[in-house]
Amino acid sequence: MNPNTYLSERERAKLESVRVGVAGAGGLGSNCAMHLVRAGVVHLVVADFDVVSESNLNRQFFFRDQVGRPKVEALAENLRRINPDVDIELHDERIGKGNFASVFGxxxxxxxxxxxxxxxxxxxxEAPKLGRPMVVASGIAGWGRSAAIVxxxxxxxxxxxxxxxxxxxxxIPPVSPRVGIAAAMEANAVCALALGLEI
Amino acid sequence: MIMKVKYQGNEIETSAVTLGELLKERSAEAKHAVVEVNGDVLPPGEGLERPLAEGDDVNVFRIVGGG
Structure with a gap:
């Protein structure tokens, strides 16, 4: 069952039909994926080569008992606690020129x-070669200046x-509030794109 | 020759002949930025040899680390 019970039939159909590729499952990717699943997205492709470390817990959607585990695996587990039916294709590998199209195509x-x-x-x-809408984040470190993130x-x-x-x-360290703002904005833009609304 | 172009939403005068020269003049690191010219997005560091034309609309977003 879709966790977003506020959706209209039309919105639910749109969000459930879209497949979103998330390149990286760190501060941006783990939180963005969390927002997407809560909002009603059910098809995700997530790629990251890293494992959860102690230093990730200041901002990433992981828990202390997941330290040492592959991020994509831990993230899938956490997302399934929100929606057990979510379909997540996991890629525990480094993404580069050679595999970008095969992973996110x-x-x-x-x-x-x-x-x-x-x-x-x-x-x-690499992403523009696939001809799909893209959402990118740059400049999210530090504290304060929330409204500078545009x-x-x-x-x-x-x-x-x-x-x-x-x-x-x-x-400047990456910290949960500011990274989280950017991750939420990425998810918000994805949802608006999927729903055909103004981003 | 001086021409007028739009850079980051503002009209400016430049003596740059190519896009790369304009970015250099504005201290924008082309290899670490997304550059949009007249609505077309160029991959980082590409298309810098493109000749500038009067009225070109150039937007730059710097790409820095953190995630």
């Missing part, structure tokens, strides 16, 4: 949820979310 909407800037740039090179539509298919500045590379 079946998706209707793509979410960039990587951590490293280089991985985000790879996404921006969304911008670029071209016909790309939505960029973030402040475009706050780089973890400069020693």
């Amino acid at each position: 079946s998706c209707d909407i793509l979410v960039e949820a990587f951590d490293a800037a280089e991985a985000k740039l790879m996404f921006l090179t 969304q911008r539509r670029m071209g016909g298919r790309l939505v960029v979310i973030g402040d475009g500045e706050s780089d973890v590379g400069t020693g």
Whole structure:
């Protein structure tokens, strides 16, 4: 049963028909996927090569007893606690130029949820080749300045979310509130795209 | 030659001949940014040799780490 009991028949049909690819299951991806499942999305493709670590618990949708487990596996478990019927294709592997299309080729909407800037740039090179709507995040580290996180539509298919500045590379930590805002905005944009609404 | 283009929503004057020169002039790191020209999105670091034309509408969003 869809966990979002507020949906109209039309909304439910749309959200349940869309397949969303989430590239990365860290602070952005795990929280974005959580929002998507609560909102009513039931088909997901999630990829991440990493395992849950202690330092992830400051922002990622994992629990202390999941430390050491592959992120995609732990995330699937947590998402199924929200909706046991959710269909999640898991890829416990690093995503790059060579496997991007084979992993995400079946998706209707793509979410960039990587951590490293280089991985985000790879996404921006590979994802447009699939011709699907894309949501990307950049500039989400630190504290405060919630309203500096904006969304911008670029071209016909790309939505960029973030402040475009706050780089973890400069020693500013990624922390739950601000990363969570961006993850929720990514999920919100995906839902609006799926429902054919203004993002 | 000076021409007028739109950069990040503002009209500016530039002597840049190519998109890459404009981004350099504006201190935008092209390899770490999404660049949109007249509604077309260019993959990071690509299309920099594209000649600028009067009235071009250029938008840049910097890509930084964190997730």
